[in-house]
Amino acid sequence: MNKRTTIYLDHNATTPLCPEAREAMLPFIDGLYGNPSSYHHVGRQARSAVEAARRTIAEIFGCSPAEAVFTAGGTEANNLALRGAAAALKDRGRHIITSAIEHHSVLKTAEALGRDGFDITFLPVDAQGVVAPQAAADAIRPDTILISVMHANNETGAVQPVEVIGGAARQRGIAFHTDAVQAFGKIPQGAVFEYADMVTVTAHKAYGPRGAGALLVRRGTPLVPLMTGGHHEQGLRPGTENVAAIGGFAAAAEQAVAKLASESARIAALRDRFEALLLQAISNIAINSRGAPRVPNTSNVCFAGIESESVLLHLDLLGICASAGSACTTGEPEPSHVLRALGLSSVQAQGAVRFSLGRATTVEQIDTVAAALAGIVKKLREVSSL
Amino acid sequence: MAREDEDWRRLYEQDREPDIEDSQAGVIFYNDTVIEHFTNPCNVGEIDDADGFALIGDPSCGDQMKLWIKVEAGHIIDIKFKSFGCPGAIATSSMATTLAMGMHLDDARQLTDDDVVRALGGIPANKQHCSLMGISALQAAIRDYEQRIVQRP
Ligand code: FES
Numbered sequence: 001m002n003k004r005t006t007i008y009l010d011h012n013a014t015t016p017l018c019p020e021a022r023e024a025m026l027p028f029i030d031g032l033y034g035n036p037s038s039y040h041h042v043g044r045q046a047r048s049a050v051e052a053a054r055r056t057i058a059e060i061f062g063c064s065p066a067e068a069v070f071t072a073g074g075t076e077a078n079n080l081a082l083r084g085a086a087a088a089l090k091d092r093g094r095h096i097i098t099s100a101i102e103h104h105s106v107l108k109t110a111e112a113l114g115r116d117g118f119d120i121t122f123l124p125v126d127a128q129g130v131v132a133p134q135a136a137a138d139a140i141r142p143d144t145i146l147i148s149v150m151h152a153n154n155e156t157g158a159v160q161p162v163e164v165i166g167g168a169a170r171q172r173g174i175a176f177h178t179d180a181v182q183a184f185g186k187i188p189q190g191a192v193f194e195y196a197d198m199v200t201v202t203a204h205k206a207y208g209p210r211g212a213g214a215l216l217v218r219r220g221t222p223l224v225p226l227m228t229g230g231h232h233e234q235g236l237r238p239g240t241e242n243v244a245a246i247g248g249f250a251a252a253a254e255q256a257v258a259k260l261a262s263e264s265a266r267i268a269a270l271r272d273r274f275e276a277l278l279l280q281a282i283s284n285i286a287i288n289s290r291g292a293p294r295v296p297n298t299s300n301v302c303f304a305g306i307e308s309e310s311v312l313l314h315l316d317l318l319g320i321c322a323s324a325g326s327a328c329t330t331g332e333p334e335p336s337h338v339l340r341a342l343g344l345s346s347v348q349a350q351g352a353v354r355f356s357l358g359r360a361t362t363v364e365q366i367d368t369v370a371a372a373l374a375g376i377v378k379k380l381r382e383v384s385s386l
Numbered sequence: 387m388a389r390e391d392e393d394w395r396r397l398y399e400q401d402r403e404p405d406i407e408d409s410q411a412g413v414i415f416y417n418d419t420v421i422e423h424f425t426n427p428c429n430v431g432e433i434d435d436a437d438g439f440a441l442i443g444d445p446s447c448g449d450q451m452k453l454w455i456k457v458e459a460g461h462i463i464d465i466k467f468k469s470f471g472c473p474g475a476i477a478t479s480s481m482a483t484t485l486a487m488g489m490h491l492d493d494a495r496q497l498t499d500d501d502v503v504r505a506l507g508g509i510p511a512n513k514q515h516c517s518l519m520g521i522s523a524l525q526a527a528i529r530d531y532e533q534r535i536v537q538r539p
Binding site for chain 2: 004005307309310313317318319320335346350368372375382383385386
């Protein structure tokens with residue numbers, strides 16, 4: 001028996017904290033306890049850390065610091081964008097457009113708004129999991145107030161044509177929001193406000209801490225806060241700031257941008273090697289969204305005839321972490337709404353496993369996981385009744 | 387390219403850190419007995435000249451299983467299953483067939499999912515429904531056997 005080595009291929013669920021983020025956080029965990037809203041010097045130390053982080057985030061996205069609203073993470077930012085814009089714009093119209101493959105924090109929020117009297121259009125995707133920009137344009141009505149389409153899908157990695165959809169929305173004077181949680185740090189994003197009015201990002205998918213994220217809100221975008229009780233964050237997000245996490249977020253974001261070019265090329269090569277090995281070693285598999293533009297780290301594989309949790313448990317027993325669909329769905333027996341939207345049957349979707357690579361992934365790990373999968377799939381297919 | 391088979395198989399030999407125990411939350415992960423029945427399930431296969439057969443699906447999760455029995459002098463003398471299912475379904479089917487093997491039909495009819503879960507030493511709460519698959523398939527296969535007897539000229 002020897003100590004287990006972990007092979008972590010679940011970076012779309014969360015990532016380990018990078019050393020730079022840890023360094024930035026430590027002073028605010030250990031000694032600097034101030035409340036950024038306090039008058040005195042102890043408070044001002046914390047305030048200056050939050051504002052420095054805000055400037056860093058603003059610089060990365062080409063916006064002004066006042067346009068960066070810190071939240072507790074992606075789910076909160078998505079809720080603020082949808083509910084906040086819907087509440088601010090409800091007198092102008094009640095139609096909202098989103099896609100069928102959004103993360104639950106957008107999808108379920110849109111459904112909830114639908115029950116509150118808004119009319120929601122869920123755009124379909126093609127077999128590669130991509131929204132057609134024309135479909136988005138065609139869905140626009142005189143009473144459309146908001147369009148929300150994610151930048152990159154968390155399950156398949158498919159990149160959506162947000163620049164085109166956002167451009168069409170702006171032409172018609174409609175607010176456009178994009179959930180960029182899975183795109184951030186994986187593909188270049190540039191000046192997001194050229195096409196979007198609101199952008200969701202989160203720290204922990206990019207080697208920052210859990211518990212900090214941001215909604216970037218372009219100046220002039222109508223938005224009302226979800227909560228009352230404070231002046232914080234331009235009045236859009238009351239509550240004492242999570243200073244350590246916000247500092248860690250900014251430090252991680254800087255690293256993510258600095259490493260983007262070299263890491264995305266390296267990781268894309270590993271992903272391609274992984275998929276080539278699987279296709280060579282295992283029959284009857286399909287790689288979802290392989291024909292779409294994808295973020296470089298994500299590989300979503302359907303293994304025909306077997307059920308994904310059985311694959312995950314075998315992998316886990318070997319020290320290998322992967323995921324079935326999205327981690328948020330664990331505990332729900334229904335197969336992934338994303339894969340169903342691609343046109344997969346529920347039996348096919350049940351055999352899907354997501355591998356998401358990251359900074360620590362090596363060639364040796366990829367080869368080990370590919371070989372392990374060949375053995376696991378063979379074993380499970382011998383048991384399968386299909 | 388890919389490494390030799392044996393290389394990755396060694397990973398099964400590694401120490402596993404125990405999952406963090408939470409007495410309030412109850413069982414949150416499969417115990418070692420369940421994992422053993424999942425990784426090395428008993429009675430997997432098909433019986434060509436079976437006396438009873440059942441195909442059972444769980445509509446809530448879409449999982450499916452097939453089960454065959456061979457009966458002699460009122461006893462189940464052979465039993466085999468195949469499953470398109472989660473670890474819980476595979477492990478409980480392995481245990482259900484192990485319990486039923488050699489049993490008199492009168493006793494086998496009395497077996498419940500509780501017996502299976504007890505024999506396994508428990509199963510996570512959200513996996514309770516999986517333990518029904520093996521038992522429902524067993525009961526359906528016994529009914530199938532009985533119908534065939536009645537229909538025999
Ligand atoms: S989840 Fe379907 S049988 Fe376990």
